[in-house]
Amino acid sequence: MCHYRIKEEGNEQKKKIMTKKISFRLFLTVIGRGIKQGLLWIAGLFGYKGDGRFDKVVWRIFALSMAIIAVFFAGACICALGNLAEEKYSEWKRNQPDFCHSYDNEYLSRDVLYHDEYDDKSYVYNNAKQRRTLTGITWICKSQDGDSLVCFSDGKKRGYFNGNTGEVVIPAQYDHAWIFSDGVAGVVMDNELSFIGHDGQTIFERPVYYNAQASMDYCFYEGLCAVMADEQHVGLINKKGEWVVEPTYTSLYHSHKHFWVAKRDDNTYGMFNREGRLFLPFEYADITISDESEYIHVRTFAHMDQILDLNGHLQNPCDYYGINKLTYSTDELDSVGDFRIAVANCLQYNTSDGHYGLMDKLGNAITPPLYISINAIAANRYQCEAVYGSVIVDDAGKECGVKPQ
Numbered sequence: 001m002c003h004y005r006i007k008e009e010g011n012e013q014k015k016k017i018m019t020k021k022i023s024f025r026l027f028l029t030v031i032g033r034g035i036k037q038g039l040l041w042i043a044g045l046f047g048y049k050g051d052g053r054f055d056k057v058v059w060r061i062f063a064l065s066m067a068i069i070a071v072f073f074a075g076a077c078i079c080a081l082g083n084l085a086e087e088k089y090s091e092w093k094r095n096q097p098d099f100c101h102s103y104d105n106e107y108l109s110r111d112v113l114y115h116d117e118y119d120d121k122s123y124v125y126n127n128a129k130q131r132r133t134l135t136g137i138t139w140i141c142k143s144q145d146g147d148s149l150v151c152f153s154d155g156k157k158r159g160y161f162n163g164n165t166g167e168v169v170i171p172a173q174y175d176h177a178w179i180f181s182d183g184v185a186g187v188v189m190d191n192e193l194s195f196i197g198h199d200g201q202t203i204f205e206r207p208v209y210y211n212a213q214a215s216m217d218y219c220f221y222e223g224l225c226a227v228m229a230d231e232q233h234v235g236l237i238n239k240k241g242e243w244v245v246e247p248t249y250t251s252l253y254h255s256h257k258h259f260w261v262a263k264r265d266d267n268t269y270g271m272f273n274r275e276g277r278l279f280l281p282f283e284y285a286d287i288t289i290s291d292e293s294e295y296i297h298v299r300t301f302a303h304m305d306q307i308l309d310l311n312g313h314l315q316n317p318c319d320y321y322g323i324n325k326l327t328y329s330t331d332e333l334d335s336v337g338d339f340r341i342a343v344a345n346c347l348q349y350n351t352s353d354g355h356y357g358l359m360d361k362l363g364n365a366i367t368p369p370l371y372i373s374i375n376a377i378a379a380n381r382y383q384c385e386a387v388y389g390s391v392i393v394d395d396a397g398k399e400c401g402v403k404p405q
Helices: 002-019 024-045 053-094
Strands: 105-107 112-115 122-126 131-137 139-141 149-153 158-162 168-174 185-189 192-196 225-228 234-237 243-249 251-255 259-263 269-272 278-284 286-288 295-299 305-309 314-316 322-333 339-350 356-359 373-378 381-386 389-393
Touching: 122 139, 131 149, 149 168, 168 185, 225 251, 234 251, 243 251, 243 259, 269 286, 278 286, 278 295, 322 373, 339 373, 356 373, 356 381
Parallel strands: none
Antiparallel strands: 105 112, 112 122, 122 131, 139 149, 149 158, 158 168, 185 192, 225 234, 234 243, 251 259, 259 269, 269 278, 286 295, 295 305, 305 314, 322 339, 339 356, 373 381, 381 389
């Protein structure tokens, strides 16, 4: 009976000890003892068994060093785990549908923006709805005339989404697709070119020749679009698929100010207006209109650059791309014994295709730009190199044979 009571009291004592509150000091003591036991074990591996005073000092220094190393190692592990956890959390947060980056964003409308990310992680975000409306895309391309539909690619196929809402309107299903222009977009599916409206339906059924290697934008401008009829010739069609300008040209592209510049097989250039009517005849070596200019720049086959207004009227019969003085060596010596350099009476002008001509000091052209180089050999004599040979001309542009004495 007594034995049982003693045992019961012992159990009670153990319960009190187990339920005793563990202090921070006690926690550190236990940890310290554990580290000590671990160090003793490590020291035992090295055969350490000294009990002398010097041995104990060495042992304590060793134990302290190992403890410091252990603390630094534990701290490094904790920092590494913390950084890894922060990185994983940031990655998880970035992939949430309601998250939007604060950089590399392009606003497509008041509420919708496009975030450009690497690989296929770009997305479209709607600020009003606070969510991503389109993910997993590689690039987008906006319309040039303000159309609401924006072309996008998921890396394999192309489709369209609404730039005002960010929602997909036409799913990514096309092998190639161009921007909407004039309410119409060119698309390619199964190597067949067609033109669709905002509903994704084709606007006409007539087949259109398609060459994947050709540099074409397949955009409608004021009801006309340049398409190919075969591998070499291009013309203009309307939204019914009818030829407005027959496909007899080797090049045909939309230029600034509503004009179409065309090139024929004989390398002559002409121009059509917005209705597809001939505006400039096919008699030029080149025609350009810059976006900023209110003029048409043409070059004749005599290498002369000219400027026309938007009505086709000649404004400048000789447009100079550069003007330079011409110099020559005289028979006189200067103070150091070199031949003196003098300035000739005429100037040299050059054109856009690298040809040269003579002009007077008032800016009037004396010769056409027929030469590939001009050198003054006297005050009033010029040696002009042409493709067909070399000639010497005077201040009036007339051939005069040889250099004067």
